[in-house]
Amino acid sequence: MSGPLTERRQMILKLVIQEFVDTATPVASETLVRKYRLPVSSATVRNDMAALEELGFLTHPHTSGGRIPTDAGYRFFVENLMERTSLSPAEQRMIRHQFYQVRGELDQWVQLACAVLARTAHNASVATAPRAEQLRFKSLELIAIHETMALAVMVFHGGIIKQQTLPIEPGRTPDDLRRAAGVVSDLLADATLTRAEELAAVATFNGVPLSEFERTLVDMVVRAMIAFEEQAQEQIYSDGLLEMLSQPEFMPASGRDDAERAIERLRRTLEILKSGRGLGPLIPQALASGGVQVIIGGEHGEDAMRDYSVILARYGVEGALVGVLGVIGPTRMAYPRSISTVRYIASLMSNLLADLYYANPRPSEPDVDTSATL
Amino acid sequence: MSGPLTERRQMILKLVIQEFVDTATPVASETLVRKYRLPVSSATVRNDMAALEELGFLTHPHTSGGRIPTDAGYRFFVENLMERTSLSPAEQRMIRHQFYQVRGELDQWVQLACAVLARTAHNASVATAPRAEQLRFKSLELIAIHETMALAVMVFHGGIIKQQTLPIEPGRTPDDLRRAAGVVSDLLADATLTRAEELAAVATFNGVPLSEFERTLVDMVVRAMIAFEEQAQEQIYSDGLLEMLSQPEFMPASGRDDAERAIERLRRTLEILKSGRGLGPLIPQALASGGVQVIIGGEHGEDAMRDYSVILARYGVEGALVGVLGVIGPTRMAYPRSISTVRYIASLMSNLLADLYYANPRPSEPDVDTSATL
DNA sequence: CATTAGCACTCTCGCTTCGCGAGTGCTAAT
């Protein structure tokens, strides 16, 4: 019964999605022919729509009132129908410029990425901080704050920094501190967590037993590394809730109990953004895959995500320092634009991190992205 | 006409507020007598309510359907009627415990304060990072990341740290870096921004002109200090949106167009939280005042804040390192609880910062707070 | 056989009406 997926039907599906993404209202056959000057009548379009419905790509909220795409419809659109655009060079330039302004201040990169992502894709954005796949110690500095308190700055490979205050005995001189920090730095240089734990157990440096103070320092480093490994997974930045709220889905204009739902949906979404629940499972997947990950509505297991799509991409330096970032918004989403935005920012961040990680004389700006891979 | 504010009328006002805060629905005279076993009839209560209304403490949303407090009503309640409680020792202990767990990691204090504040007061929370009233340089460390890139860690008084990457020429040895950093550290030691700018202009150390590299470093420090002064004001942390969303104000249960408004209100609020607009003007005020600041509904100029109250307190080390924190939520708010929470967490943070700033052998935990000052 | 015109049918949306019930305001009695 459900005839073949002809060329024209695909085109109609594409138009329905485009139109629905634009207007946020169910699209009628008549509207389509009028707006896109189709060389067929509305009745023909209706027939094709019926076929698309039977194929599972469209639905009927009510007998009257036009059609909207299903998750499967969006999926087919993303896989086969949409053109794989890139951001315009002008937009790319604008984005690069913003990153250029905070160059060097790496603790702001992730936040900035979220902000830009949200503004560009007009949706909420999420990102995890770049996480060292294998945290490796680099060096330790001790800075006296006053006689009884020092600030320990632990530096790890890839520019990761952890700071911590540390009570000290009043007698210590700055030179004392420097020497102790030097010993620990040398001892633990390039150590991974397991290696650091081994070294802490042995507690000697070049055969000489560590002083008590030095042992304290080593312990502190080990504890910090453990804490980092445990916590880094959890930390999810997000931004652009406001952008998402401006989507018509949350406008109470059309539909009365729609408004009632909207808040409930919003609360659910917020919960997800905050806790990372439901996003968490996606992240390893995104980390494993190379390209851009698109999860549409119900494809995500979590029930609360039924009406939302997530677009994720990995960024960072392969095998060393990686994170994920992406946008999240209603399934009715401008997929081409969102995908290119995510892709571009991921590549931008990757370049920035690579510059930090490898030996590039000066932070190079990435070329304009014209790749056509998803 | 609007008789005197008798003892009983004050009591009734207090009960109305308590009841309204509890139930979130307008409270009727009948309900009051029944629930609180008042020794008078509902008619008497009605008369008193009418008087309170004429005094501007209560309103009538509709002819039928009970009364709700006005901003002035809440104000009078906060000033004169409410008991000034403190958090229970158990709660205080729980909160202290959470801070204890991240002791040392000062970059997490503000976030934690927000989180705890939100959870305890069941509302959204805001906080600014502690801001040095006068940023003063302490020392600079340079850590080689690889041949062409170093990480500069600038330490300022009060444990403030700023990190930045820095391209370097390939030839430099770690000792080179250390020496240069040492020179700059000594040169700029304890310098304020203006002082640092002077020193940068002179560009000599002990009469010896600075090397080009050292000048670069000094410039970097100065730029960082400028950036910090400019930006620190803006940075507002917040948390607990979810908590606030759970308030009945945002539940679409009662009232249909209430739901429509709710989203609009929410959007406005979000905007305020994000931008700090409307919160900004309050902060200097809170910084100036010593105690807990309560801004109720329309008392705040911003129109979008008409339905919200803000409770702010300063925290930090007087004259050195201060910030503000507080909660924000619907005017229908449990003021006593919110105020004690804000007060307690502010004092807790102050103690923590003081421990960092002054020479306390070990971070002391503050005593149970039993002060009765607002 | 695909396409199309025509038309009946369905369903939502916005509007109005209406009764109910809660709660007040007022008046007169104590």
Add this chain to the structure above:
DNA sequence: ATTAGCACTCGCGAAGCGAGAGTGCTAATG
């Protein structure tokens, strides 16, 4: 000053209704 009694006001939800939009189907057409 307090209170009982009662009329009055409104908001709220249910129900009814007309209009309009858009479809599904059928029969005609090339």
